Amino acid sequence: MTRPPVPAGSPPCSTYRAEVTAEGIVGGTGQRARMILGSFASPYPGRVLRWMRDQALRLADGLDPDPATSPIHPRALTPVPYPLTGLFGDAPAHLRAWALKDGLRNQARRQLAAGTPLLIVTTDHTGWYALTAWPVPNPAPCPCRITLPQAITGRGRTQHTSCC
Template identity: 45%
Template sequence: MRDLDYVAAVTVRAGGRALWLGGVSVPNRRLVLRWLRRQALRLADGHGRDLPASSPWLRARDVRPVTFHGSDAPEGLRAWAGDDDLQDDAIRALESGLPALLTVADPATGLRVTLAGWPVQPHRAVDRALSSGKPTPPYGARTRNSALAG
C-alpha cells in the first residue's frame, strides 16, 4: 500500500435501505475526484435514458444506474460536477485527510444518492498537516441547489 491511498464509493438510500452502487480504490485524490465526477455525470445523464459506455481508465468500473423520478437529483449531480469551487473544496478536504461527500435527494421518492471519497489512512495526512502548522479546515460543501446537501 502506498503512503496514502484513496477510496471512492457511491451509495443510494431509500425507505431505510442502503445499497452500494459501486466504488474504486485509487492512488491519489485527483483520481478519486475524477471518478466521482464521472459517476455524478453518468447518473445524471442516465436519467430517463441509457447510460453512456463505461470508461476503461484504471480498469475502474462505473456504478450501477439509478432511476430518478424528478430532475432535482440529476441537476444537483451536474451542478456539483461542473462547479470548480466545489471541486476545489473536495480536493482540499481529501488533501487534509477528511472525506469529500455529496448527497443529492429525489424529493418525489425520498431516494438519496451519496458520492463519497476518503483517504484510506487519514491519520497520516492529518498528522502531516498538523506538524506543518497548516490548519485543516473542515469540508463544507456550498450548495446552490436545494437538492444538494453535504
C-alpha cells in the same frame, strides 16, 4: 530485496477510497434498501475525484436522461412535476452542478488531500444518493520516500516521488 530505510518523521502514504450509494423505498414493500452502485480506490485524490465526477454524471443521466441523446424514445420521457422536485429536491440537477463546477471539485480535492472525508448527498422523490470519498492511511512507512545513499546522489538526500 529490502527497502532502504525511511527517514524519521516521513508521513505514511494514503490511499483514497470512494463510493456511490443510493437508498430508496423498494417498490410495493415499504422497506428501504441501500445499494452500493460503485467503488474506487487510488493513491491520488485527483483520480478519485475524477471517478466521482464521472459517477455523478452517470447517475444524473440515468435518473434524468437527455431526450436529445437518450436511446429512450423522447415521448417516453416526461418531466417530473414541480411539486415533487420542489418538495423532494432535484438529484440529477445537483449531481450535474457538482460534477461540472471546477471550483467545487478543486475545493473537494483540497479537502480530501488535507485528510478530511468528502460527502455529497442529494435527494429526490425516489430516494437519496451519496458520493463519498475518504483517505485511508497506510500505517507502513511510505515506500515512495526513500533515502538515496550518498554514493548515488552525492548528498545523501531524500528522494520524493509522486505517490505521496
